[in-house]
Amino acid sequence: MFIALLAPELIVGQAYEQKKQAKLVHNTWCAHFNIKPGSPEDKMGIEGAFFVVMGGFVVNEDPEAGEDSEKDNFTWHRSLTSKGFLNYLSKNQIPLDAINKRVIVDKGKADIVAKFLVCLQALWMVIQASARKASGLPITVLELHVVIQVMFVLITYTQWGYKPLNANEPIILSIEGEIGVTSARTFRKVGKNENSFLEILDSIEANWERSPSNGWVVIGAAVITGVAHASAWNYPFPTHIEKVMWRVSSIALAAPSMYFSVSVVSETVRKVTRKYSRVDELDTGKGSWEDSTLYSILTVAFFLTSVPLYILSIIFITVEAFISLRKVPLRTYDSVQWMDYWPHV
Structure with missing residues (x-):
């Protein structure tokens, strides 16, 4: 909230990048299982793709040896990045029934009506x-x-319209077979400072290296x-x-x-x-x-x-x-x- 007040353009940049990644995840998922996006067989939906980008899926095995370690106010979670998710998907380690967008939508704290009222x-x-x-x-x-802030809010909502809001609890994703070698691209390191100003700057600059x-x-x-x-x-x-x-x-x-x-x-x-x-x-x-x-x-x-x-x-x-x-x-x-x-x- 504090960053959105002082630097709304950074939030717009984050929203644009997350929607771009969510579309990539969703299209890749549908192409992998030969499913038409938006069809009844599409159990992921754009909502599930956003949940992947948010780091909402965790695996049932710790990538680090032993218990979760805490250091410098951060905790290694087993949260998959979008790259890690697509990597396991390409190896056929994620089954079709592993994701249900109804469960993901249910975790959100606001539906389309609530978001519409906020925009209105x-x-x-x-x-x-x-x-x-x-x-x-x-x-x-x-x-x-305030009008300038509102305009950025409206732009952000156009990018985050299908993103689950305040989904606090992750979903355990069963990976079939060996998890294999892990890296920062596969698992996300999250903690108390993940939404800091410098963290967002680093994230945006890293995204620019790709696009x-x-x-x-x-x-x-x-x-x-x-x-x-x-x-x-x-x-x-x-x-x-x-x-x-x-x-x-x-x-x-x-x-x-x-x-x-x-x-x-x-x-x-x-x-x-x-x-x-x-x-x-x-x-x-x-x-x-x-x-x-x-x-x-x-x-x-x-x-x-x-x-x-x-x-x-x-x-x-x-x-x-x-x-x-x-x-x-x-x-x-x-x-x-x-x-x-x-x-x-």
Whole structure:
């Protein structure tokens, strides 16, 4: 919740990647058993695929010798990653009846109706702000900030519409035959800090190594965040200093995209070079651009400047959105007449 408040674009990036992985798992499952997606024979469904991506399936044998070990606030669980699940599936070690989406849906704490009501309530905030703008009434900085957050929530819900919500208990998955050699790609290491800011950054950057297109989603969302907040460029603020700081912070919100753009562009160039280059780097004796000292220096410099600047900027914008209410135009307290008669919660 805290990360969604301060960095909604990261959550959008995570949601996009998880939906992409869920589609891959679901399509692979259906192709493996020669099942048409969405048919009555499809017992997994997209809900079950999301549960796989969430790490909701655990195996009945510990990959580590002995009891579960705890170290640095983490615990090794027997939670399968999506790669590990597909690996066992390709070896015919997961039977068709091992997954039932009805059981998975039952574990969720919200159905489609509850999610629809949440989206409807969030959409009402957007309609309310749009109506005030169309009527010539002033919009406060807090309203603008909330509308931006709401838009990201709606985008996230489009990606997580079929994802089970708050499913706390995993499902034991029986693996037929030997589990074999385990690795970090097969089992997930989860613990108290799995949803931390740095963990999400590491996850997003790792996903970009497989598909740079995922990175452009976060970069685009970061730029949209900055531009949307910059729309309050000429809004009335309590003091001139606060207005200037808001403008600077709005521009700085897109700062992390500078760091991530280097990673995405570099990864894209590397893949294109490997695909079309006629000379193997190993044969020339030259290292890749990612291994150079200059690349390391630039990457560290971008990270150490853009990320702290982004954190400070979003903290200021969040705080300023509330404290700016101490001095607002008088017409802020007026409401659109027709909205007073429209039933809403």
